[in-house]
Amino acid sequence: MTEMTTSALHLQVLALTVFLVCAAAVTPAASAQQQQLPGCPDKCGDISIPYPFGIGARCARDQYFELECNRAYSPPRLIVSTHRQHLVNLSLADGEATALINAxxxxxxxxxxxxxxxxxxxxxxxxxxxxxxxxxxxxxxxxxxxxxxxxxxxxxxxxxxxxxxxxxxxxxxxxxxxxxxxxxxxxxxxxxxxxxxxxxxxxxxxxxxxxxxxxxxxxxxxxxxxxxxxxxxxxxxxxxxxxxxxxxxxxxAVPVVLNWAIRNVGNCSAATRNMTDYACRSVNSHCIDSIDGPGYRCNCSQGYEGNPYLDGGCQDINECERPDKYACFGECTNTLGSYSCMCPRGARGDPSIPQGCLEKDKFTLALKVVTGVSVGVFLPLLMYFCLYLVLQKRKLIRTKQRFFEQNGGVILQQQMHSGGGAGGFKIFSTEELEKATNNFADDRVLGRGGHGVVYKGVLEDNMVVAIKKSKMMEEAQTKEFAREMFILSQINHKNIIKLLGCCLEVEVPMLIYEFVSNGTLYHYIHGKEPIAHISLDTRLRIVAESAKALFYMHSSASPPILHGDIKTANILLDDKLNAKVSDFGASKLAPADEAEIATLVQGTCGYLDPEYLMTCQLTDKSDVYSFGVVVLELLTRKKALYLDGPEEDRSLVSCFITAVKAGRHQELLDNQVRNEMNEEMLTEIAHLLMRCLSMNGEERPTMKEVAERLEMLRRYQQHPWVEAEGNAEENQSLLGIEQRNSNYQLKQHDVLDLEEGSTYTFSL
Structure with a gap:
């Protein structure tokens, strides 16, 4: 009896298991076709009617989705109950309906x-x-x-x-x-x-x-x-x-496309807070905000299809039964929401392409053949390319080292070590300068001159510098480059631009200077937008500071330094209009015995010493002549040379000398200078300029005399007595006091030899 009961129980369990398996196999297929509530029609003629739409109030979600099927027509017409519109299409996936409206x-x-x-x-x-x-x-x-x-x-x-x-x-x-x-x-x-x-x-x-x-x-x-x-x-x-x-x-009638949505509670965030009336009933569904006004729609999740508005309406897609959409040329296995595609056992390859799976032996053989061919072809090319890169890198290193030695880098290093350092002077690599200038980009160019191009650079410590990329130099010049750089690095004067370092790994060395923000004196007085108002005191201060810098180079530097290219374009101005002498591309070191230097003439037309042009001997008096042109240019706001003008007016110096002969040199001065300068100071400055611009270098003053004289004139200009309504005798007396204070004595009548042996006398 017990055995029979046990057998019957086993049969019942087996029958129940078979029923559940069959039900599990049948239910998804049946559910996948379910688009409407039980007992509700899902079609009107050839038009499918998915829930939330429905024919009659019982079958629709609410009154706005209620439809009518008018069977008086053939085929029957689907009508929106609320507004009597004729629908010809409904889509759950797109959220669209198509209606016919009379034109x-x-x-x-x-x-x-x-x-x-x-x-x-x-x-x-x-x-x-x-x-x-x-x-x-x-x-x-x-x-x-x-x-x-x-x-x-x-x-x-x-x-x-x-x-x-x-x-x-x-x-x-x-x-x-x-x-x-x-x-x-x-x-x-x-x-x-x-x-x-x-x-x-x-x-x-x-x-x-x-x-x-x-x-x-x-x-x-x-x-x-x-x-x-x-x-x-x-x-x-x-x-x-x-x-x-x-x-x-x-x-x-014309077709009109309508966007429909569930619009009773707003968008998805509001709908999910009110789950009792939430329209997305299927487990495997999600909410999408409407694209036309407030509202939302429901879609089945990826890997599922069906009606998301019904409980259990989104069913898993069997991708393996849809090879046209989900390509699998191996063994396909359906999973919930997805599928897997693998090559059969004993085969390898890509099952997503035709004949992508090969038997293991054939696949291994094919892989070996492909690998062997690839290695045989690409490995030599790869090795050759790597070897080429190594050789190029070594060649670049050797080239940099050759340039470094050729430019005196070893000597400079020895001098820096033996001299106890160079006050922050540094030897830079080309990589550092390329990074600082964005590979010497055009938008970093500060200026172009006769000796090279100057770039603005930003070092790794965010220090802003000016980098001069010089033009070609003769081999004889490069031999002395290291010694000159070391000496220039020792210069520490507030009115001389500071040399911070150099780069010797290139054919022509590059120099790194401190950055000066306000441009050159040339652009300050002649630029596209020149400064309209420049006081006489500002002009005298700029030339006085420049003269002090040149006097320092001539007298205090060891050995003395001759600039060789003094001009307004080589005098920089900082944000407070302090002068800084720059650009030592034509500079020379004076020998200890003060002998004159025979050299190839360098400089800028209009500023060059005539004696230097004839003798090719650069002296300290050559800088004095060029500086005289700078002072004259600043006071007149006229360029040193006009090549497109009349021959007699091309040189500012010639115009000035001619004006002095005629006693009309005051007319050459800038209007503002003429208004601020009294007659005594005009006479003093004219006398100083005529001495600086003398054809005979021996008759020119030293830079020390020029600096002291300009400083005296500046103090005289600033003295309150100058602006007072005094007589000429008081002004002359003051000028005499300033002369004695500066230890600069002038003769009562100083006769200057000018062009063609003519003489002119200045009475002071």
């Missing part, structure tokens, strides 16, 4: 006039397609005005114009209503325009034009009727493609 028209008879309502308003019935479910798709619909001449437009809920367009026709040709059309709904016989988003209501209007009325542009061909309507963009493109006839007077 509105207005016709004109040449004998009877306007047929029907004479108003411009052609649609008295409000076109409202459901304020709580549907919106007219802004992406899929266009507003259309058909016929000509026709100006149609429509307004929104608040009575505001929201879209419209104008169509015209060519003048009549033959018996037709209008000329030949160029085709398409582009403005000739038919025009279209976009509509705004979140539109659920509109009223159509058309502007009536009788023959001969309106702008002359509208006086072309005409059609009997003019239409305005909203229609699907694809329908417009298909219907009016080519060269259609826009002259029609019949009634017709």
């Amino acid at each position: 509105r028209r207005q016709c004109y008879n040449s004998t009877e006039g306007l047929i029907g309502d004479a108003n411009n308003y052609v649609n008295k019935d409000i076109t409202l397609v459901g304020s709580n479910a549907y919106r007219f798709s802004a992406a899929r619909n266009r507003f259309v005005a058909l016929g000509c001449p026709n100006m149609g437009y429509f307004v929104d809920t608040y009575g505001y114009y929201v879209s419209g367009c104008t169509s015209i026709c060519r003048p009549s040709q033959g018996n037709g209503a209008s000329g030949a059309s160029t085709g398409g709904c582009t403005g000739e016989g038919c025009c279209q325009s976009r509509i705004p988003t979140n539109t659920d209501y509109y009223e159509l209007y058309v502007q009536t034009f009788k023959p001969g009325e309106g702008d002359p542009i509208l006086r072309g061909g005409t059609t009997a009727c003019r239409y305005v309507f909203l229609a699907e963009d694809k329908w417009i493109d298909t219907t009016y493609r080519g060269h259609p006839d826009f002259d029609r007077n019949d009634d017709f």
Whole structure:
């Protein structure tokens, strides 16, 4: 009895297991086809009706999704219950429905006039397609005005114009209503325009034009009727493609695309907080915000399909049964929400492509062949490329080392070590300078001169510097480069630009200076936007500071340094207009015995010492001559040389000497200088300039004399007695005091030898 009971129990369990397996196999297939609530029709004619839509109040989610199936027509018509719109298509995935709406028209008879309502308003019935479910798709619909001449437009809920367009026709040709059309709904016989988003209501209007009325542009061909309507963009493109006839007077319906959504609670974030009325009922579904106004829709998750608005409506997709969409040429295994595709046992390869799986032995052989060929072909190329890179790198290192030694880098290093350092002087690598200047980009160029190009650079410590990339130098010059760089690095004067370092790894050494922000004196007085007001005191201070810097180079540097290219372009100004002498590209170190240096003439025309040009011997008096031109240029605001002017006026120095001969040198001065300078100071400055610009170098003063004289004149200019209403004798007395204080004595009559042996006397 017990055995029979146990056997019966086993049979019952087995039967139950078979039933559950069969039910599990059948239920998903049945559920996958479920689109509607139980007992509710899922079709009206050939149109599927998925939930939340439904025929009758019981089958729809709410009144806004309630539909009617009018079987009086063949095929039956699907009607929106709330607004009696005829639907021809419904889509769950896209959230769209397509409705047929009659096109509105207005016709004109040449004998009877306007047929029907004479108003411009052609649609008295409000076109409202459901304020709580549907919106007219802004992406899929266009507003259309058909016929000509026709100006149609429509307004929104608040009575505001929201879209419209104008169509015209060519003048009549033959018996037709209008000329030949160029085709398409582009403005000739038919025009279209976009509509705004979140539109659920509109009223159509058309502007009536009788023959001969309106702008002359509208006086072309005409059609009997003019239409305005909203229609699907694809329908417009298909219907009016080519060269259609826009002259029609019949009634017709046009497809309009509607975006539908669940709009009772707002977007997804609001809907998920109210789970009792949440529309996405299936477990494997998610919410999507509406693209047209407030609301949301539901979609099945990836790997699932069905109706997300029903419990269990989203079912797993069996990708293995859809090879057209999910390609698998191996063993396909379906999983929840996905699938796996693998090569059969004993094979390898890519199962997603035809014949991608090969037997293991064949695959291994093919892999070995491919690997062998690849190694045999690419390995030598790779080795050759790596060898080439190594050789190029070694060549670059050797080239840099050769340039470093050639430019005196070893000597400079020895001098720096033996001299106990160089006050922050550093030897930079090319990589550091390329990084600082963004690989010497054009937008980093500060200026271009006769000796090279100057770039603005930013070092790794964020220090801003000026990097001079010099032009070619002779081999004889490079031999002395290291010694000169070491000496220049020792210069520490507030009015001389500081040399911070150099780069010797290139053919022509690069120099790194401190950065001065306000440009050159040349641009300050001659630039595109020169400073309009420069006081006499500022001018005297700039030349006095420059003279002190040159005096320091001539007397205090060891050995003395001759600049060789003094000009306004080589005097920099900082943010406080302090002068800094720069650009030592033509500089020379004076020998200890103070012998004159025979050298190749370098410098800038207009500033060059005439004696230097004739003898090729650079002396300290050569710098004095050039500096005299700078002072004259600053006081007159005239360039040192005008090559395009008359021959007698090309040189500022020649003009000044000629003016002195005629006693009219005051006229050369800048207006502001002339207004601020009294007669005594004018005489003093003219006397100093004539001495500096003497053809005979021995008659020129030293830079020490020039610096002291300029400083004395500046103090004299700043003295309050100068601005007082005193007599000339008091000013002369003051000038005599300043002369004695500066230890600079002048003769009462100082005769200067000028051009062609002429003499001129200055009485002080």
